[in-house]
Amino acid sequence: MLVPVARILVDDNTIKRKKMRMAVAGLGHAARTTSDGVEARAALRNLEYHAVLLDIMMPEMEGFEGLA
Numbered sequence: 001m002l003v004p005v006a007r008i009l010v011d012d013n014t015i016k017r018k019k020m021r022m023a024v025a026g027l028g029h030a031a032r033t034t035s036d037g038v039e040a041r042a043a044l045r046n047l048e049y050h051a052v053l054l055d056i057m058m059p060e061m062e063g064f065e066g067l068a
Helices: 016-024 039-047 063-067
Strands: 008-012 030-034 052-053
Touching: 008 016, 008 039, 016 030, 030 039
Parallel strands: 008 030, 008 052
Antiparallel strands: none
């Protein structure tokens, strides 16, 4: 039986972002990374994601604002 692939948007500092991307991909899901809230918001406008993993405190725009 095939497991559906989830699209997951990951945002955090560089090292944590790499680890999260590798963990998500290791589970067989597609991970997209962004470096700040502005980039995350743009990614959310361009494609539907099944989950979003972000910090509240990020450069340019905080996590809550990025999801608004």
